[in-house]
Amino acid sequence: MAITPVLPKLVGERVKRREDPRLIQGRATYVDDVALVGMQHLAFKRSDVAHGRIRSIDTSAAEAMDGVEAVFTGAQIAELLAPMPIATPFPSPPHRAVAADVVRYAGEPVAVVAATTGDIASYYTATATLSAEKEAEILARVAGVVETLSCEEGDVVAEGDELLRIDNDEYQFRLQQAEASRADLESRVERLAKMREQDLVSAEEYETLTNNLAAARAAYVSAILMAWAGYRFSIGPLVTEADVPLEGRPEAQGDFGGLYRAAYKLARAPVYPAPEFFQGLAMLRGKNQAGQKAYLLGDVRQDGWWYFFPVALAVKTPIPFLLLFGLGTAAALRLPGPSRRRALAPAAAAAAILLVALPSRINIGLRHVLPMYPLMAVMAGAGAVALWRWRPDRRLGPAAVALLVGWQVIAGLRVHPDYIAYFNEAAGRHPERILVDSDLDNGQDLWRLADTLRARGVKEVALAYAGSATVAEHGMPTIRWLEPHRPDTGWVAASLWSLKLGSLNQPGHDDFAWLERYRPVAQVGRSIRLYYVPSVPADSRR
Numbered sequence: 001m002a003i004t005p006v007l008p009k010l011v012g013e014r015v016k017r018r019e020d021p022r023l024i025q026g027r028a029t030y031v032d033d034v035a036l037v038g039m040q041h042l043a044f045k046r047s048d049v050a051h052g053r054i055r056s057i058d059t060s061a062a063e064a065m066d067g068v069e070a071v072f073t074g075a076q077i078a079e080l081l082a083p084m085p086i087a088t089p090f091p092s093p094p095h096r097a098v099a100a101d102v103v104r105y106a107g108e109p110v111a112v113v114a115a116t117t118g119d120i121a122s123y124y125t126a127t128a129t130l131s132a133e134k135e136a137e138i139l140a141r142v143a144g145v146v147e148t149l150s151c152e153e154g155d156v157v158a159e160g161d162e163l164l165r166i167d168n169d170e171y172q173f174r175l176q177q178a179e180a181s182r183a184d185l186e187s188r189v190e191r192l193a194k195m196r197e198q199d200l201v202s203a204e205e206y207e208t209l210t211n212n213l214a215a216a217r218a219a220y221v222s223a224i225l226m227a228w229a230g231y232r233f234s235i236g237p238l239v240t241e242a243d244v245p246l247e248g249r250p251e252a253q254g255d256f257g258g259l260y261r262a263a264y265k266l267a268r269a270p271v272y273p274a275p276e277f278f279q280g281l282a283m284l285r286g287k288n289q290a291g292q293k294a295y296l297l298g299d300v301r302q303d304g305w306w307y308f309f310p311v312a313l314a315v316k317t318p319i320p321f322l323l324l325f326g327l328g329t330a331a332a333l334r335l336p337g338p339s340r341r342r343a344l345a346p347a348a349a350a351a352a353i354l355l356v357a358l359p360s361r362i363n364i365g366l367r368h369v370l371p372m373y374p375l376m377a378v379m380a381g382a383g384a385v386a387l388w389r390w391r392p393d394r395r396l397g398p399a400a401v402a403l404l405v406g407w408q409v410i411a412g413l414r415v416h417p418d419y420i421a422y423f424n425e426a427a428g429r430h431p432e433r434i435l436v437d438s439d440l441d442n443g444q445d446l447w448r449l450a451d452t453l454r455a456r457g458v459k460e461v462a463l464a465y466a467g468s469a470t471v472a473e474h475g476m477p478t479i480r481w482l483e484p485h486r487p488d489t490g491w492v493a494a495s496l497w498s499l500k501l502g503s504l505n506q507p508g509h510d511d512f513a514w515l516e517r518y519r520p521v522a523q524v525g526r527s528i529r530l531y532y533v534p535s536v537p538a539d540s541r542r
Contacts, residue, residue, distance in 0.1 A: 038116070040069060040391070045111040047103040054101055057111055067115045069391060074098035074110055085337075231274040238267040238278050291361040293509065295436045295500050300509040304363035309354060312366040315427040315434055318411045320404035325376050328383030343382065350375040365438035420444055421526035432496050441497040443467015445525030449493055450475045452524050461491040464498035464512050465528075484511035492531040499529070 022028045045057075059071040074096065083094035098109045272278070291303040296311065305311075314322075325347075332343035350372040357369050384405070390397035415422045421440050423431040431440055446469050453461055453476065464482040465471065471479060482488055484503050494512055497504075502511035520529040 040114045040116050043113045043115075044098075044109040045113070046107045047099065047110050048106065049103065050106045052103055054099065054103065054110060059111065062113055065115075068113060069116055070114045072098070072112050072114070074100040077112075227277065228274045231276050233273070234276065235270065235273055236275040237270050238272050238275050239264075240268065288361050292364060293501055293507075294363040295509075296363065297434055300501060301363075302361075304361045306358050308363040309357050309360075309366070309369050312435060312439060313354075313369070313372075315423050315431065316366050316439060317424065318408050319424050319426065320407040320411075321376070321380055324380035324383035324387070324404060326383065327387055328379035328381065331382060331386035332379070346375040346378040350379075365442075367438060418444075418526050432500065436496050436500045441466070441495050441527035443469055443495070443497075443527070445495075445527045446471065446474045446476075448525045449528050449530070452522060452530060453477055453491070453493075458491045461493050462488040463492075464494040466495050466497040466501070466504045482512060484508070485514075487514045487533070489533045489535050492533055493524070493528055494531070495528050497527075 019028075054074070057073045059073065062068055062071045077098050078096060078100040081097070083096050086095055098112060103110060291301075293300060293302055294304055294308070296305055296308055299305075329344070329347050332340060332347065334340075335343050353369055353372045353375075360368070362368070384401050387404075388397050388401050390400075411422075411424070412419075420438070420442050421431075421444075423434075423440075427434055443466065446465070446467060458477055460478040460480065461476070462480050462482045463471070463476075480488075482492065482494070482498075484506070492515065494515055498512050499515060500509065502509040515529075515531060515533075518531050518533060521532050522530040524530055
């Protein structure tokens, strides 16, 4: 069929050039004006024939020159980079930055030299050493037809080459978004089918999208079944009569009783899979509205802080991991177009989890955003690869990776076995001044407290403990529970949660602040302090 190109609307129109003033006035910055540490310069070897097939290119002489970092031929670059998109309304064949096997015009690049030397002339002369052996004869040119596209009389193309390939760049770009929802994918399939009828996409592209849609459907079904299996494939109502207070029942809704009664009856129908999941969401919503007592940077609040999780990530994540994550993200941002979007997908997903958590009024620990870490690990791995391949010094990159990985391993070994209470070096020697709750004190040191009291021969201890463990089952001596705002004497053990946040599920946070006047006899694990308070408190025991 005949191709009728659609010209841009700007053709024939007067377009004001915004860049001219700075070019005319000498305020523009050119590549030669840029000088950065470790910057490399490129020079291209260009073809001296208009049309020929490349047999080989000898790069040995150029590679041996001082200051030359690397020499790349078109064949090598073709293994790393896809053909470049062409910004034209006319269909065009694939175009590569550097010719790989055939040159089609005089001056087409066939190789590139990269050098760090400051002597620009030296790396330009390196291109003179490149010798490209070409077939002497001009390649045969024949008239022909490519796929279903016809050529006008007199047109010629290189034998075996593709003359035209219909490509809808915008649509192809949108089809590559794997994270699109199923509904969006279905609508795209319908549009794609119409475009296929008009030969606007290839059969391979159509098949790829159809397969992606099938995979997305399978993923959705699998996710639902896995979640349901966690509830033993239970089926039941969303609410029961016991879940709804009297004021929330249909008969108490006045004029809205009829509509409310219908919704209430529908919710009580025993037909819903995994009803516990939805009941849990309702409970979580109510808990989030009420908030929960939390501690951050010396402050105690009921309704939380928007910056709680960013602070927790900053001090609870190993620093080398954060550095590699940042390098991976920066490396992904330097990639072109679709490759950049795919490479940034894990970081974007991690950021989405964090953004959803920011408004939460339940700030009791980093555990609520733990799904971020596998995604961040993918980016950290990419950062390690990018650092390993760092070109300015081929030994410095691997050495830096080894240093960061070693730092990460040592950090894990140093905190063993107190992984719950891990804080990185930025938190300093007193992480309890930043975070407490499950990031530091999750009630994990009760067995250690029992061992410490037994070793010291303690027969009775006053205890302020906020964990969920059953104290009587841990071999403790006689226990008397500390009462809020009532100083006690003798042996006293208090968890950091109690010291910073007071009594569990009670207002106020200074219930046991009086203990701060005394110096602990021992630090039990990382979350409990053991005191001995004499009968007559002395200020000297600060």
